[in-house]
Amino acid sequence: MTVNRTIRHFLAFCFATLAHVGWANQTGENRSSQNIQRAVSDVVAKEKLPGMIAAIGDAQGVIAIGAAGVRKQGADVPITARDLVHLGSCTKAMTCAVLATLVSDGTLSWNTRLVQVFPELKRDLHDQYHDVTLWQLVTHRAGLPANASDWWVHRDKDITARRLAIMKDNLQAPPAGSVGKYLYSNLGYMVAGCMAERMTGSTWESLIDERLFKPLGMRSASFGPPGTKGKVDQPWGHSRSNGDWQARQFDNAEALGPAGRVHCTLADWAKFTALHLPQNRSRLLSQQNLDKLIEPSGQYAGGWNVLQRTWAEGPTQTHSGSNTMWYAVVWVAPKLNRTFMVATNSSDKNSRLICDRMIAELISIDRQANRN
Structure with a gap:
């Protein structure tokens, strides 16, 4: 009985201590919330x-x-x-995390080039874009313009085909900036998304x-x-x-x-x-x-x-x-x-x-x- 009583007292002390710590943390968080x-x-x-x-x-x-x-x-x-x-653009870090999972499983690498993923578009894309890498796209160093000339076109197509058509429309012209130099680009992130979509067969939304x-x-x-x-x-x-x-x-x-x-x-x-x-x-x-x-x-x-x-x-x-x-x-x-x-x-x-x-x-x- 003495042993059992001692154990009960010890457990009661532990629970009281944990409750106090939890209460203290909650109180601190509540104060910060206030x-x-x-x-x-x-x-x-x-x-x-x-x-x-x-x-x-x-x-x-x-x-x-x-x-x-x-x-x-x-x-x-x-x-x-x-x-x-x-x-808004805080989405970009999430897109990169998804791409990192594809790099981890070998579907892509950060050095994967655009023309490797879309060889059939080699003649349609400006040659300075052929060797642009996935990492250059997500670090805004691919030379792409800030935005597509028109984001709302090709609405008769499903979203994967629409993005691909917009990519083709906008990457025929010479780069807006020097490849390798920083130029913030929403279009670049869409192109990175296109690469993921092609290599997985899933939409960016599903991925x-x-x-x-x-x-x-x-x-x-x-x-x-x-x-x-x-x-x-x-x-x-x-x-x-x-x-x-x-x-x-x-x-x-x-x-x-x-x-x-x-x-x-x-x-x-x-x-x-x-x-x-x-x-x-x-x-x-x-x-x-x-x-x-x-x-x-x-x-x-x-x-x-x-x-x-x-x-x-x-x-x-x-x-x-x-x-x-x-x-x-x-x-x-x-x-x-x-x-x-x-x-x-x-x-x-x-x-x-x-x-x-x-x-x-x-x-x-x-x-x-x-x-x-």
Whole structure:
């Protein structure tokens, strides 16, 4: 009986200790969420934005989050921390992660050349594009123009054939820049997507769903404008019209998908960004593949700008994205085991500065939490 009583007392002590630690962590996270909530509320009020959601993440996902504003200007439906946001060009890092899985299984290599995948188009493509590699495409060093001359053509074709036709239309002319030199290109990401589609027989949408969203549990992730058309069940995007915010449920053409059409919750976005934190336990990509994705050509790597920052105690990865109706920004700080994310359901000339200031506020909130 004495032994059993001792064991019971010991177990009770352990459970009490664990409960206290869990409560303390939860309290710290709740305090940070409250601080984020106050910060985004202040920004939305001061800048007269429709809405904003901001979050801090670690290797397991979101640890603090806040939201303020409305889903649609004039509709008086509050935006929530669980709502979907449009990521714009922050999609590019996801596309690169999918490509890395194809490199890992031998379907592609980063040195695979365009003409190797599409030998039948050798006579149709400008000869300076023949030897452009997959890595040059995703690091914006393939010489391609920023965008297709028309993203909306060939709508009578299925999406794979449509992308291929747009590639053929736009790669007949000489490069817009020198191959090997940096020139940001959404078209380049579509071409990279075309290579993946040809080598797998699947659409980019299917590939990213099967190889990224499902393995990471990103159940909210999909494509195009969030929500049901005509309903306010999710946030609408907003752009300026005569100085006022005009709500719009619209997006870039489907063909542009690999460059910027993903939407998801910030909680699911944080599951993806956590891949690049050293304490993450996902086996989706090997460390070698993850390292490759942040190996910069200049300052741009596989879907990420790679920058040294003092506040992060070393290298960071960052990107912004906008379809002209939304604006999103993410920073990954591996040495801090942190990610910082902000999204607004609006976009104008001030959005970048506003979101950058909110990122700075998130960093400050996280520092304060760590001091306490």
